[in-house]
Amino acid sequence: MIAVMLEILGSALLGLGLAAAAAVLLAHRLPARRLVLLAGGIGALLGAYVTHEALGPGHVLVTLLGSLGVSAVVVSLLLRPAAQAAAPAPAHRAVP
Template structure:
């Protein structure tokens, strides 16, 4: 279980670094992102380990990455696009 925790924390850190590299303009402060990735991955590993039991290292790490990515996606701000109002919508 120790290796699952360390592996999931490392995967969460790599996931948050990749998110910062790709979506830096749409994410809040980098310290929050770097803390959310490993925390989400550790929570995901805990949930997957609880559901699957011991001896399933790869599925636990996949669950850690999925939940870590889901938590990081909640930090994303919407893309900035200008929405034009049509003239028929104001009439």
């Protein structure tokens, strides 16, 4: 029972930490910070649930790694394309 509580708490903290780091490092490419933190936390809890159900009890470290992976995927889905500089207009050729 305590191991499951540690998995839940640990995965939520890992997801929030990953989302906070992404929100700081990629602020120009992500939506509102609150949405990024929410997505990271929920993704981590979902990843912990799926990993725990797949492996069973007793795999705390692997469950936390699974939650971190799913959280990273969910946060990466929020990324917008980087703003690129406008391409220069093509040169017009004179038609002979």
